[in-house]
Amino acid sequence: MRTRPLKVALLGCGVVGSEVARIMTTHADDLTQRIGAPVELAGVAVRRPSKVREGIDPALITTDATALLERGDIDVVIEVIGGIEPARTLITTAFENGASVVSANKALLAQDGAALHAAAEKHGRDLYYEAAVAGAIPLVRPMRESLAGDKINRVMGIVNGTTNFILDKMDTTGAGYQEALDEATALGYAEADPTADVEGYDAAAKAAILAGIAFHTRVRLDDVYREGMTEVSASDFASAKRMGCTIKLLAILERAADGASVTARVHPAMIPLTHPLASVREAYNAVFVEAEAAGRLMFYGPGAGGSPTASAVLGDLVAVCRNKLAQATGPGESAYTQLPVSTMGEVVTRYHISLDVADKPGVLAQVATTFAEHGVSIDTVRQQGKDGEASLVVVTHRAPDAALTGTVEALRKLDTVRGVASIMRVEGE
Incomplete structure (x- = not known):
């Protein structure tokens, strides 16, 4: 087993970051055995250095995240700052200085995941982000x-x-x-x-x-x-x-x-x-x-929550550290299909529509005709009326969302329709 520790920089020490630091400390022996080398928290970058952070050596605290990453001895960076900047720049800086990255930053990955993966590949580093999607759930x-x-x-x-x-x-x-x-x-x-x-x-x-x-x-x-x-x-x-x-x-x-x-x-x-x-x-x-x-x-x-999210972060940390020891990297971006993303209007789905209508003969026929004109088939209809007002609930068969949206807009223009009370899609059938 390697005795020289792998050094970890932690960016952010809020609810998740503080829990990551706690687990790294309390489970240090277990992590060493699972990874094959000790891991050492080498620095913690924060915005408010005066805040008391129980269990974390004050000497590790810094407000200069860039300097921490440019030290040259950091093996893994854990980014739990969130947001787009400065997280994006700091992650890129980590790759440039030889560190792999574990991130929980869903917003950044959703916006710039391709560029971050490209930077990781360019420098031969890992980018792992299990914690970005569903907390502790391995997904x-x-x-x-x-x-x-x-x-x-x-x-x-x-x-x-x-x-x-x-x-x-x-x-x-x-x-x-x-x-x-x-x-x-x-x-x-x-x-x-x-x-x-x-x-x-x-x-x-x-x-x-x-x-x-x-x-x-x-x-x-x-x-x-x-x-x-x-x-x-x-x-x-x-x-x-x-x-x-x-x-x-x-x-x-x-x-x-x-x-x-x-x-x-x-x-x-x-x-x-x-x-x-x-x-x-x-x-x-x-x-x-x-x-x-x-x-x-x-x-x-x-x-969500500090402990579940930290669990996912630590799982990625173990994987990335193992890769580091093996002088390998895990899977990167797989985007070989380059499939187009269709618009919502092209999605085929069902609608549940609740209408406030006039309670008089011919209303249902008028509503049904509007659906038919837009190529939308009705599955069920439920109507209740009282004192000249009525509620009409229509559930459709599957149809393109654009056709359903067009139907609703046409219904709004009918003199007999007082209002569209609610529209909701029906899924999972």
């Missing part, structure tokens, strides 16, 4: 390595714990959106500004990363269709229950039937209670992978 490496010989056709999952907690509370307790969000905030599941979570930006970044791995093609954040969940209401859940469904914010990645293109999208959707994802509760994550030979696989576990 990136199984897709990138275990399923490397298979063909993945579809990935559908819950990849944001905050939104799943909110929707679960709305489903199980009857709470409204704001009430459920307030509870999530009080419990620490939601940030003071929850926009990245509830508007789907966080999930979209993860979707871009997973799509790139699954389909061996470059998918950027801008390629991912995104809808938030702030408009989901108690009445939507009531409608879902009548259909034997619940509502989840889903990341859905699909290869076209002819294999010529892929799609990536994030939006709330109704899914049947019989689907494995319907039973995912609280702040847990789960991802359902459909591969040609392996069939259907389910990955489930805690998708």
Whole structure:
């Protein structure tokens, strides 16, 4: 066993970074045995050096991350700063100075993953990022390595714990959106500004990363269709229950039937209670992978938080250190297919549409005609009326999303339609 330690620089020491440092210290002997050499925390770059960080030698703390990386003796850099800059520049600096990188930075990888992979390859270094997608759940490496010989056709999952907690509370307790969000905030599941979570930006970044791995093609954040969940209401859940469904914010990645293109999208959707994802509760994550030979696989576990995310970071650290000792690198970017990413309008899906209409003869026929004119077939219709007002709920058969969107726009223009109360896609059937 090698006795000279592998030196690790930690960029960021917040909730995740401090937990990474703690595990590196408390599990030092085990990590040494698993890697084949000791690992040493050689420096910790932070913005606020005056903050007390229990268990970390103050002598390791620095505000000059660039100087830390340019020392010349750093073997591995763990980046848990988040955001685009200075993380992007620091990761590139790490590669240029001979270090491999472990990152949890989903936003950066979704935006500039191709450039970072290219920089890693140029300098013969590793770029690992298991923690960027689903916390402690082993997902990136199984897709990138275990399923490397298979063909993945579809990935559908819950990849944001905050939104799943909110929707679960709305489903199980009857709470409204704001009430459920307030509870999530009080419990620490939601940030003071929850926009990245509830508007789907966080999930979209993860979707871009997973799509790139699954389909061996470059998918950027801008390629991912995104809808938030702030408009989901108690009445939507009531409608879902009548259909034997619940509502989840889903990341859905699909290869076209002819294999010529892929799609990536994030939006709330109704899914049947019989689907494995319907039973995912609280702040847990789960991802359902459909591969040609392996069939259907389910990955489930805690998708966020200091300890779960640190677990994924440490798993990558062990792998990267082993590669370093073997003078090898692990798998890099696989984007040989270069498949185009289709627009949302080309996706074939189903809609659940709730309309407020005038309660008088001929309304249903007028609505049905509008669907037919746009080439959309109706599966079921439910109507309730009282005092001249009526609620009309239509569930469609599968059709291109563009046709469904056009249908809804045409319905809004009908004199007999007072308003479109809600629109939601139906998935997982």
